Amino acid sequence: MTGSGKTTFISKVTGRTDLKIGYGLTSCTQEIQVVETMLDGRTVRFVDTPGFSDTYLSDTEVLEMIADYLAAAYSQEIRLSGIIYLHPISDNRVTHHATRNLDMFRKLTGEKNLKNVVLTTSMWDKDTEEERVKREQELKTKFWSVLMAFGAKYSRHDGTEGSAKQIASMLVKNKPFYLQLQEEMGSGNKALKDTAAGKEIMVELSRMKEQHQAELAGMKEMLLRTSAEENKAAVAALEQHYKKMLRDMERTLADERRMNEDAVKSLTERINALEKRGFCTIM
Ligand SMILES: Nc1nc2c(ncn2[C@@H]2O[C@H](COP(=O)(O)OP(=O)(O)O)[C@@H](O)[C@H]2O)c(=O)[nH]1
Ligand SMILES: [Mg+2]
Structure with missing residues (x-):
């Protein structure tokens, strides 16, 4: 989702300070951005995307933009090693919108690829500890239970560089894969x-x-x-x-x-x- 801290995460993990970070409820990532860095002795590329429920872009525009990138990547046989899905723990309710975003995410990724996903909660510095832990429990047992049953992992991100690197490291050794959307559009020739x-x-x-x-x-x-x-x-x-x-x-x-x-x-x-x-x- 927009504003969940995706660009900030990438900035932490890559040490780049020149990435456009949003403020308030508006978002800054209006295009897809690939940021390269070294991690655990490997070259790692982070693909930053605009999120769903954006202030300026409709979900259709966001999906189309992601599809453009994924189709181009597929044509060059560029696979993904993993997906980091960020959710701000400070969100005090999981809205209809957020639930729909999760459905979209699952369908975009494909069930068999969920083992390469780390569901991550961000913004632990906001709110009281008690509230956040309660929400974390609710996410794991309710909203994310299906994704986790298919093998998605869970991690807290405390906002530090170390935490961002540790989360990214969970994915670097994965067997690279294509998203369901890439397979459907690429080999399946679907619109x-x-x-x-x-x-x-x-x-x-x-x-x-x-x-x-x-x-x-x-x-x-x-x-x-x-x-x-x-x-x-x-x-x-x-x-x-x-x-x-x-x-x-x-x-x-x-x-x-x-x-x-x-x-x-x-x-x-x-x-x-x-x-x-x-x-x-x-x-
Ligand atoms: N308090 C707090 N704010 C954060 C954290 N991570 C990101 N932000 C802020 O949340 C806003 C949205 O972040 P951004 O990285 O642009 O989110 P994106 O839309 O998912 O790319 C910005 O104002 C960030 O400075 C965090 O861990 N704690
Ligand atoms: Mg962004």
């Missing part, structure tokens, strides 16, 4: 929208469309009623609200178009899209 992760997005988009439609219809009716009562201030406020709803609807429709257009995107177009967004490798 993004037909992959397990893509389908999850498509279902969500159609649910959102229905919700927008219902809300717009309700608002229109209210607007007509208020116009008849000649309450100018109320009409202006409602119109404002109606316009915002229309914009939300347009965004959902644009995301749907994006997924449909992605189905006919070539590898060259994916690589161009990555470069246009500022994909960078930092050595």
